[in-house]
Amino acid sequence: MKAIQVHQFMDLPSSLQEDGKVDALLSMNNDLPKPDLLKKNQMLVRVLACSLSPGDVIMVQGNMVFMHQPFPFIPGMDICGEIVDRNGSANFKNGDIVVASNGLIPIGGMAEYMVIDEGEAVILPPCVSKEQGASSSSAVTARNAIMDHVKEGDRVLILGGSGGVGSAAIQIAKTHAKASFVAATSTQLDLCKELGADQVINYKNVDWWTVDEYQQEKFDVIIDTVGGGNYYGRAEKVLKTAKKGGTFVAVAGDDPQPDCRTAWKVIKFFGNMLKNMIYTTLKTRTLPNYVPLWPHDLAKSRKEVLEWMEQGTLTIKLDGDPLPFTMAGVRQAFITVSSHHAHGKVVVKIAE
Ligand SMILES: NC(=O)c1ccc[n+]([C@@H]2O[C@H](COP(=O)([O-])OP(=O)(O)OC[C@H]3O[C@@H](n4cnc5c(N)ncnc54)[C@H](OP(=O)(O)O)[C@@H]3O)[C@@H](O)[C@H]2O)c1
Structure with a gap:
């Protein structure tokens, strides 16, 4: 599968603004194996959109020692995707489009496929776009x-x-x-x-x-x-x-x-x-x-937020159009979020 990989921690936005340095820090890999080892109540999703937050910047900068992951890792935690495989979950079926976050281990979203916990997922209401859903975190x-x-x-x-x-x-x-x-x-x-x-x-x-x-x-x-x-x-x-x-x-x-x-x-x-x-x-x-404010009741609150979005009583403001799933698109997404001057959410469209 195609995925973005982080090879070492970096200072943002400066490291990604210099052309000569980027390849050593961040790369697009087209030949990664699709994740297939599902633990109980995990689901494999085909990622459609992934939004970035300051939390992803902290992760990529290596600023939180308890979040460190072995290199190379795939960044991104807030996604909208289609379920393609499940282990034990009766609450969802393959083909469902869900919104999920991998907040406790904030990795995996900037890829064609990602493993999520069933407890983190909420069905995307039909009239909410995939990009808006991924940006609801x-x-x-x-x-x-x-x-x-x-x-x-x-x-x-x-x-x-x-x-x-x-x-x-x-x-x-x-x-x-x-x-x-x-x-x-x-x-x-x-x-x-x-x-x-x-x-x-x-x-x-x-x-x-x-x-x-x-x-x-x-x-x-x-x-x-x-x-x-x-x-x-x-x-x-x-x-x-x-x-x-x-x-x-x-x-x-x-x-x-x-x-x-x-x-x-x-x-x-x-x-x-x-x-x-x-x-x-x-x-x-x-x-x-x-x-x-500590993160709590995330799936319950996500469900409520998605209902408000469906009713039209909450609109997710996007910072510009969704970015393409290319090195340039992902690089721009990290630069915008790490500037601390994004106006709304920054989202990358991973697939149709
Ligand atoms: N506790 C939690 O569970 C939790 C969860 C999510 C996020 N967070 C934290 O919450 C913070 C905000 O997250 P976010 O996603 O909203 O960030 P964001 O989208 O990157 O916010 C950037 C915004 O901050 C504004 N800004 C920058 N400096 C400002 C200032 N001095 N006064 C007023 N506005 C200013 C910018 O507006 P201008 O361009 O107009 O300056 C820009 O619109 C982050 O620190 C994040 O880590 C905490």
């Missing part, structure tokens, strides 16, 4: 961030309104959680307004924590999809205290480009998050709640 994150923390009538601020997570979060906050007011930070003012934001702040011109209106009428929830920038500390000025229901949801974490290449760095990274959580639990009268 960030909406699953947005769904969990919003529906777990925002209630009807809340005032919500979404940091990073034009990214994969932010563009879905605006719509879900407005339509499904029924927030009374949704503000977003972005350079893409029209896009965020189109998605339903009541107000958009261009973060290049205005610091959101200094806006008078927000200091006077504070937010109930801030969803941070950008990370870094000591945003939790700054949020105090415009976010209610925990006692009054104020919650800061850290989707991106304190460092959006974490370097966890050693076990010690992993402990430090997660230790800092834990420290924030404990500290704010003790200071509910003066500080907002700090909640890191």
Whole structure:
């Protein structure tokens, strides 16, 4: 089968921007054997589309030691594909088109065939395109961030309104959680307004924590999809205290480009998050709640997100047209996602 392979960890986007270096890092192999050893409840799918996320960038950069895989590995974890073989699964049949993610071991998607766990798969509704289905993973994150923390009538601020997570979060906050007011930070003012934001702040011109209106009428929830920038500390000025229901949801974490290449760095990274959580639990009268978003209930949330897409109450914004499954297409996909300025989801069309 045809698949993209990563031969060594690389710095992105710089390594893929230099023509001379690319072949040693990333290659298209046309003769790989199709995966055929299925464990119980695994399924083999013919991949139709694969979208990339910042998580794939972290994987390819080798930034998380506990995610390291032997070289060469096939990148990509969020796919839409057709089931061609199953081991024990009675919930699906061959020929079903499913959306799935391989989030715990984020590899395998940039290939003609991929093995997935049955528990990760959800049937693609008939009127949702394969590319949109493959791109729904960030909406699953947005769904969990919003529906777990925002209630009807809340005032919500979404940091990073034009990214994969932010563009879905605006719509879900407005339509499904029924927030009374949704503000977003972005350079893409029209896009965020189109998605339903009541107000958009261009973060290049205005610091959101200094806006008078927000200091006077504070937010109930801030969803941070950008990370870094000591945003939790700054949020105090415009976010209610925990006692009054104020919650800061850290989707991106304190460092959006974490370097966890050693076990010690992993402990430090997660230790800092834990420290924030404990500290704010003790200071509910003066500080907002700090909640890191951990991946959870993925298949259940994916099903709900796909239903919303089918009903037309959630649209997945794509960053341009789907890219072709060629070296140039995959290279461009990694460059765009690793720039941290994608506007919507970046997807590669693997097959018809
Ligand atoms: N906790 C979890 O389970 C989970 C799951 C998925 C993703 N994540 C994390 O969530 C983060 C967002 O993911 P994503 O897929 O949405 O990323 P993405 O699509 O790459 O987001 C890029 C967006 O961020 C915007 N941006 C960059 N700097 C900004 C700033 N200072 N202020 C406001 N907007 C800014 C860019 O807009 P402009 O071009 O306008 O700057 C661009 O639209 C990543 O760090 C990812 O690792 C966490």
